[in-house]
Amino acid sequence: MADTLAPGQNVPLGSDRLTISTDASVDLIALVLSADGQVSGDADMVFYNAPNGAGVRLDAATLHVATDELRSGAERVALVASVDQPGRPLGTVTITDGPAQYSFTPSGLTTQTAVVLVEVYLRNGAWKLRAVGAGYDDGLAGLARDFGVDVADEAAPEPPAAPTAPTAAPEPPPTQTPAPISLIKGEERLPIDLRKKLTERRDLVKVSLAKRGASGLRARIIGVLDTSGSTTGLYKRGVFTRAVERIMAIAAAVDDDAEMQMFLMGSKTVRVDDLQVGDLPAWLARYTAKRPKQAGYGNHEAAAFEEVSGYLRGQDADVPTLVLWFHDGGVTDNRGTERAVRDAVEVPAFWQFVGLGRSNYGVLERLDDLGGRRVDNTGFFALDDIDRVADADLYERILSEFPSWVRAYYPPGHPAVAGLA
Known part of the structure; x- marks a missing residue:
């Protein structure tokens, strides 16, 4: 029996041969x-x-993919359905990966005429499958814009017959250069309201960086979420959900892949799925709708640093x-946490703590005054x-010290x- 995938959900592939088919009559x-991309x-x-093509073959309503035969540099294969009428049913997509089988039924589509059904993509050296189900109101034109596809223009109409008497040629219309489109990688998979909010927030991040002479800064963003037992109420009230949604804009502004590597800190530290822009709703539903329990009940800051x-x-x-x-x-181990801060000085990272719980933060509140370090590699503020x-x-507040640390570290x-200016 096939496992049903939700929009945005991803699963690792177990083989380098898979088939993707649909039961709908679509191109x-x-x-x-x-x-x-x-x-x-x-x-x-x-x-x-x-x-x-190299590593891909389309047989009627079935796509065959051999990930080990894809062209050099290929890191993603997207399967798109093109329909002639908006709202036409796209049916159920079935993916066979060796003995494993998955199904995905796109829903909620109304005016889109080109829809990305699923995609196979390379992440950290391993191939994964993601259910997408998002598309374009402008059909193949939207596809061309996002993926660099050369879509032929419609045939031009026949020119009118030449006039029998010479007439003054009309003034040509002024040439207009279209405004550049600044897209966040993966944003096409987001709901419209969330897409708009993400873009607005990314622009605010850029303003904050520009104030610090860091408009061209490129960086990796990592998120660490406290999942100790005392956070249960914060997760239940959606505080962590909204916090992660807001910091996604920072990754969208400075990370080339618009993604974050994510860790949960409890009694132990667990790395979970990377958070990419297009996965945001599904990721939040999986990891912040309630307190995740993979990392245990307690606090162990030093282990998280390690x-x-x-x-x-x-990494690079x-x-x-x-x-x-x-x-x-x-904080349960102030001395151990302080040692971890000092040990992490040579790691190319600035650690910005954000306090959420109106509680005793121990050594975290003293980070700005912690001497004896080659560079100040930590910051803290509580809300x-x-x-x-x-x-x-x-x-x-989040970006107040990071550009200065970059200048001091490198x-x-x-x-x-x-x-950096």
């Missing part, structure tokens, strides 16, 4: 995409007139990292009620400081 298009040429678009630091030691050290750590207070803080003010001329 299917497969797009092979590079890391930048763009096709590299005509051969990356597989459809009824060109059904074969876990995140260990992850970063395997030339990319500065901002760790956003939401904590409700009640009685984060929902009462305007977005612009929140980003001002030597002059280093690529990491290239975007």
Whole structure:
């Protein structure tokens, strides 16, 4: 029996051969995409007139994908349904991955005539499958805009017959350059209201960075969520949901992939699914709708420092990292946490703590006065009620020290400081 996928849900693939089929009568298009989300040429678009590509084959209503045979640089395969009338049913998509089978039924579509059904994508060296079910009111034109597809224009009408008598040629209309479209990677999968809010918040982040001479800053964003037992009420009231939704805009502004690596801190620290823009609603439903229990009931800040630091030691050290750590207070090991802060000085990360619980934060409240470090690698501020803080003010506080840390940590001329004035 097939496992049913929700919109935005992703699962790891167990094999390098899979089939994706639909029971609806629609035109299917497969797009092979590079890391930048763009096709590299005509051969990356597989459809009824060109059904074969490297690692992909379209057979009527079934797409066959061999991930180990995709062209060099391919990191994503998107399956798109094109319909001639908005609102036409797209049926159920069935994905077979070795012995595993999944199903996904797109819903809530009204005016879209081109819809991304599912996508196969590479993440941290492993292939995964994601249910998407989001599309474009402007059909193939929207597809072309987002994925770099060359869509032929409609045939131009026949020109009118030449006049029998010469007439003055009309003045040509002034040439207008279309405004550039600034898209956040994956935003096309978000509901319209959330997409708009994310864009507004990203712009506020950019304003805050510009004030600090950091308009061109590129960085990695990591989120750490306190999941100790005392946070139960905060999760139940949606505080963590709204907090994570708001910091997603920071990743959208400075991370090339518009994503965050996410960790849960309790008695132990657990890394969970990366948070990408298009996954935001599903990710929040999975990890913040109620207190997640994977990390246990207690607090262990030092272990979280070690876990995140260990992850970063395997990443590109030339990319500065901002760790956003939401904590409700009640630090249980002040000395161990202080040692962890000092040990993390050489890790290319600035650790920004945000207090949410009106509680005793212990050593966290003394981070700004903690001497004996080559660079100040930590910051802390507490909010009685984060929902009462305007977005612009929140980003001002979160980003107040990060650009300065980048300048202090990396030597002059280093690529990491290239975007800093």
